[in-house]
Amino acid sequence: MAEIKKLDRAELKANAQSFIEEYRKLKEIGFINQTGDFFPSVHYPPITMYQPITQEELFQSYRIPDDGLFDIYAHIPFCAGRCLFCHYPVQLGPGQDSEKDRYLDALEKEMDIYMGVLGLDQIKARSILVGGGTPTYLTPAQLRRFLDYFVKRIDLSKVTQFNYDVDPNTLLGPEGEERLRIMRDYGVDRLTIGVQALNDRTLGYMNRHHSVREALDSIEASKKFGYKLNIEFIFGYPGQTIDSWIDDIEMAMTLDVDEIQMYRLKVEAYGDYQGPVKNIIEKNTLRVLGDEETLMMKRIAIDMLKENGFTENIRRVFSRTKKDFSHYAWNQCCMLYDELGFGLTAFSSLRDRFGLNTQSFEEYYALIEAGKLPLNRGLVRSEEQQERWGIILPLKNSYVQKKLYRERTGESVDSVFTEKMARLKEHGLVVEDGQRISPTPLGAFFADEIVQQFHSPDYIPFAREEYKEGPLNPYLP
Numbered sequence: 001m002a003e004i005k006k007l008d009r010a011e012l013k014a015n016a017q018s019f020i021e022e023y024r025k026l027k028e029i030g031f032i033n034q035t036g037d038f039f040p041s042v043h044y045p046p047i048t049m050y051q052p053i054t055q056e057e058l059f060q061s062y063r064i065p066d067d068g069l070f071d072i073y074a075h076i077p078f079c080a081g082r083c084l085f086c087h088y089p090v091q092l093g094p095g096q097d098s099e100k101d102r103y104l105d106a107l108e109k110e111m112d113i114y115m116g117v118l119g120l121d122q123i124k125a126r127s128i129l130v131g132g133g134t135p136t137y138l139t140p141a142q143l144r145r146f147l148d149y150f151v152k153r154i155d156l157s158k159v160t161q162f163n164y165d166v167d168p169n170t171l172l173g174p175e176g177e178e179r180l181r182i183m184r185d186y187g188v189d190r191l192t193i194g195v196q197a198l199n200d201r202t203l204g205y206m207n208r209h210h211s212v213r214e215a216l217d218s219i220e221a222s223k224k225f226g227y228k229l230n231i232e233f234i235f236g237y238p239g240q241t242i243d244s245w246i247d248d249i250e251m252a253m254t255l256d257v258d259e260i261q262m263y264r265l266k267v268e269a270y271g272d273y274q275g276p277v278k279n280i281i282e283k284n285t286l287r288v289l290g291d292e293e294t295l296m297m298k299r300i301a302i303d304m305l306k307e308n309g310f311t312e313n314i315r316r317v318f319s320r321t322k323k324d325f326s327h328y329a330w331n332q333c334c335m336l337y338d339e340l341g342f343g344l345t346a347f348s349s350l351r352d353r354f355g356l357n358t359q360s361f362e363e364y365y366a367l368i369e370a371g372k373l374p375l376n377r378g379l380v381r382s383e384e385q386q387e388r389w390g391i392i393l394p395l396k397n398s399y400v401q402k403k404l405y406r407e408r409t410g411e412s413v414d415s416v417f418t419e420k421m422a423r424l425k426e427h428g429l430v431v432e433d434g435q436r437i438s439p440t441p442l443g444a445f446f447a448d449e450i451v452q453q454f455h456s457p458d459y460i461p462f463a464r465e466e467y468k469e470g471p472l473n474p475y476l477p
């Protein structure tokens with residue numbers, strides 16, 4: 001157990017309360033929408049806003065990167081039960097082994113179809129992320145089978161990180177140990193564990209299918225196999241309190257994990273499936289937190305983590321050292337490298353285009369059966385969209401590298417969106433030097449809102465009337 005520096009709670013709350021004054025001012029100048037709702041910027045244009053596209057249109061005149069490397073994502077959409085905050089289309093419950101086999105067959109075929117489209121016999125990977133769903137909610141035999149065919153198609157010789165996103169329960173007991181061993185044997189070296197909360201009452205409100213004890217046991221079990229560990233939390237969930245959240249972060253810091261990641265609860269769906277949390281909030285059966293209380297939680301956690309020596313290497317993930325971060329996220333969102341995604345809901349993020357797979361199991365199976373990629377939406381970005389994308393992804397996640405921006409867009413970042421940049425600087429939200437444009441600490445806190453300044457009016461997540469008409473209204477040119 002790591003020693004931690006405990007901070008005075010009254011002081012933490014008072015600092016967070018005064019920070020809320022800043023937040024209110026930012027709402028007054030139109031920077032943040034008045035309802036206080038938020039929209040996480042994950043891609044540009046936003047993932048939910050793509051039009052249908054065919055495989056032929058998406059890959060027309062696509063060129064493999066010069067070094068032949070890709071970051072790779074694979075998605076396994078099965079889980080033990082439905083967590084109430086979750087908006088992912090997944091198949092639930094035990095007894096679906098034959099359905100999982102069917103899915104694994106399809107995923108294998110999809111990889112072959114994709115390699116055919118790219119004209120490759122094997123795909124050279126730079127980093128790998130396997131997510132879900134719960135990609136470890138497979139029997140050990142299925143997990144081995146998946147990894148076996150996966151690594152036959154993916155060349156791992158240049159991989160710098162191989163991450164699995166897992167749920168604590170699947171790492172427990174003899175089966176859990178077997179899974180941990182199998183993943184390690186195939187080269188997995190980092191686990192992202194969905195802990196969500198370290199409070200049994202909160203876990204119950206979320207309908208998580210594990211207890212705090214089980215989450216802690218899963219961390220210990222993973223450590224024995226030498227994995228790097230990132231643990232994930234949600235804040236702003238109904239029924240949580242500022243004090244229960246402080247307890248969670250204090251305990252998280254004692255756990256000797258490498259990274260702590262936190263997500264603000266997203267109530268509205270960001271894909272096609274709306275999770276149950278909206279209904280819970282509407283029914284008001286649990287105490288619902290407002291935007292200010294939720295942001296106080298975020299402020300407090302950041303203050304606690306920074307005081308304890310954690311750094312935010314990539315947005316909303318706090319690491320003990322500068323060398324621990326998700327390579328997959330860094331490569332895709334900060335370096336703007338090409339990423340290929342396989343599986344239901346997976347996306348491929350390429351230098352000048354984006355393809356999104358279907359969210360329907362039946363459509364997924366039918367397209368693959370027909371020898372097609374299971375794509376149903378996407379876009380080849382225009383020059384203007386490319387110029388926005390090249391700022392939005394890196395500024396949200398770290399900083400814009402001027403040289404890289406020129407390579408990816410053909411433009412100098414100093415010559416685009418100059419008025420917007422000047423306004424953000426004037427309000428203390430971004431800073432610039434010869435090499436980079438970076439958010440200030442205040443800007444980093446509101447990274448989603450900063451980058452929404454660079455969305456075209458068609459893709460700003462909230463309507464114009466939801467923002468005040470101030471100097472940072474995102475609809476201003």
Ligand SMILES: C[S@@+](CC[C@H](N)C(=O)[O-])C[C@H]1O[C@@H](n2cnc3c(N)ncnc32)[C@H](O)[C@@H]1O
Pocket residue numbers: 083085086087131132133134165166167168193194195196232233234263264265266267275
């Ligand atoms: C892709 S999810 C799946 C993780 C894994 N299946 C698990 O449950 O542990 C990755 C993370 O996103 C976060 N997340 C999922 N739904 C969310 C929501 N509605 N709002 C905020 N964060 C969410 C959770 O912390 C979750 O661990």
Ligand code: SF4
Pocket residue numbers: 078079080081082083086087088090132133134167194
């Ligand atoms: S949060 Fe994870 S375990 Fe829960 S339903 Fe969603 S994908 Fe499954």
